[in-house]
Amino acid sequence: MPPGPPRLPFIGSLLHMPKSHPWKTYTRWAKEHGKDITHIDVLGSHILVINTAKAAFELFERRGLLYADKPPLYFLNKVIGFDWVMGFQGYSPRWREFRKYFHQSFNQTAAQSFRPLLLGATHELLRRLLDEPDDFLDHLRQTAGRVILLIAYGIDAKSKDDPHIQTAERGLQAVAFGAHIRGQLFDFFPLLLRLPSWFPGATYKAEAKPWKKYAEAMIEDPYRASKAAFTNGTAPPNVTASLLSQLDSKPSPITEDMVKLVPANMYLAGTDTSVSALGTFLLAMTLYPQAQRRAQAEIDAVIGEGGRLPDFSDEASLPYVGAVVKEVLRWRPVGPLALPHCLTQDDTYDGYFLKGGSWVIGNTWAIFHDESIYPDPDTFSPERYFDNPALPYPNEAFGYGRRWCAGKWMAIDNLWITVVSVLATMNVEKARDEFGREIVPKDEYTTGFVV
Numbered sequence: 001m002p003p004g005p006p007r008l009p010f011i012g013s014l015l016h017m018p019k020s021h022p023w024k025t026y027t028r029w030a031k032e033h034g035k036d037i038t039h040i041d042v043l044g045s046h047i048l049v050i051n052t053a054k055a056a057f058e059l060f061e062r063r064g065l066l067y068a069d070k071p072p073l074y075f076l077n078k079v080i081g082f083d084w085v086m087g088f089q090g091y092s093p094r095w096r097e098f099r100k101y102f103h104q105s106f107n108q109t110a111a112q113s114f115r116p117l118l119l120g121a122t123h124e125l126l127r128r129l130l131d132e133p134d135d136f137l138d139h140l141r142q143t144a145g146r147v148i149l150l151i152a153y154g155i156d157a158k159s160k161d162d163p164h165i166q167t168a169e170r171g172l173q174a175v176a177f178g179a180h181i182r183g184q185l186f187d188f189f190p191l192l193l194r195l196p197s198w199f200p201g202a203t204y205k206a207e208a209k210p211w212k213k214y215a216e217a218m219i220e221d222p223y224r225a226s227k228a229a230f231t232n233g234t235a236p237p238n239v240t241a242s243l244l245s246q247l248d249s250k251p252s253p254i255t256e257d258m259v260k261l262v263p264a265n266m267y268l269a270g271t272d273t274s275v276s277a278l279g280t281f282l283l284a285m286t287l288y289p290q291a292q293r294r295a296q297a298e299i300d301a302v303i304g305e306g307g308r309l310p311d312f313s314d315e316a317s318l319p320y321v322g323a324v325v326k327e328v329l330r331w332r333p334v335g336p337l338a339l340p341h342c343l344t345q346d347d348t349y350d351g352y353f354l355k356g357g358s359w360v361i362g363n364t365w366a367i368f369h370d371e372s373i374y375p376d377p378d379t380f381s382p383e384r385y386f387d388n389p390a391l392p393y394p395n396e397a398f399g400y401g402r403r404w405c406a407g408k409w410m411a412i413d414n415l416w417i418t419v420v421s422v423l424a425t426m427n428v429e430k431a432r433d434e435f436g437r438e439i440v441p442k443d444e445y446t447t448g449f450v451v
Helices: 022-033 053-062 074-080 093-106 108-112 115-131 133-153 163-179 181-188 190-194 203-232 239-244 256-287 289-303 312-317 319-331 364-368 408-425
Strands: 037-042 045-050 347-349 352-354 359-362
Touching: 022 037, 022 045, 022 364, 037 352, 045 053, 053 347, 053 359, 074 163, 074 181, 074 190, 074 203, 093 108, 093 239, 093 256, 108 408, 115 133, 115 408, 133 163, 133 203, 133 239, 133 256, 163 181, 163 203, 163 256, 181 190, 181 203, 203 239, 203 256, 239 256, 256 289, 256 319, 256 408, 289 312, 289 319, 289 408, 312 319, 312 408, 319 408
Parallel strands: 045 359
Antiparallel strands: 037 045, 347 352
16 A cells, blocks of 8 residues: 555554644655655545645546545534535436536536626625725625525625525535544544444534534525525526426426535535635735736736726736636645545555545645645745746646536636736735734635635
8 A cells, every 4th residue: 555654553543643734744744655645544444645646637537437436424414414515425326417417507608607797796896895905805705605696596695694695604614514533533433423422432423413404504595595586587597597497397307406406516615615715815915916016017008007897808818817816726725635535446556556445535735736846836926837838727726537626617717807806906915003014914724625
């Protein structure tokens, strides 16, 4: 098997498992034990961490079918109730049907139909930033939630206090709770699920109970509102309405269960990811003002200073802004570790034995901070894409193999139009304390699936 951290009988490497920010520990282990793949044994379960673009391409792409399944995420799926999330489901006929309808709604061509809505939401965001710049993260979150609800359900949530946005917030917190290492212990050692909640080691199960209602509410609450508007004939164009119109289609009508779950997955996956990426953009512009100035100079040269606002037709004429977007995705990836895959049968790679049934995790952080591909990787440098035109697009930010994020195209459009619009209208600068001294923000992130 590939090398990895020290192991003890029965518990394996459990005592070495990081409690937070595991991608940094895994990247360090890759340097210490073996770069391409790190093997971790936890209570007899095997984890294979893929640390290089070369290994990721060979395993997830070329041998995609072997690596397309998912491990049984007992805690998230059974205890908290997120078995409806596409990213947590195994590779099955049901998942493939799920993926078909999701792709139908969010493929590259379909995503372009959302551009007018994204443009309008971005202009509203600019007004909010202008009026209350100190609340920038709240504005990003409210705008992201509003966009997702409009596209998925036709619901216009004009306030961050809207109950649908609050439901999404709590649902995302429930996912973060389930993704904690304490929750993952139930996945590695399912016997814990059979123990009473008061039993030592199983108490986390009791703590999960209050979160379960949000997993259900994320499906049902916005769906009921959207279906009522569709039935009354008052619904604006949206994904739920489009799917509802297919309920009675022939020869293979979509089920109502699928109508509920496709927009619910967008609702879950689209909010925090947008906020994370745009927060990183603002952090980068604060810490690297020279990149901000170069992007603004490019925008002024193409669009004109103080003229019209940029739109999607300007994208091809603004290569440096495009490089800023790429570097935002690479520098501090939204998901430093990909959601785990599962190897369906024994395999080999570069002389190593890879055991069937292993968890397989793409270490996106390690891939994006590989010094042989990205020199000085901790520096935010859009210039690197001009100095080395052969650098790949950071597609790993959207997952791997057959499980890559089907909402990728809309996510890129949303990130690009927000970045270019903020740069065209505003300066992002360090705040100052009561003595007028600049405050350097900390480059620190939360832990979890989305950071």
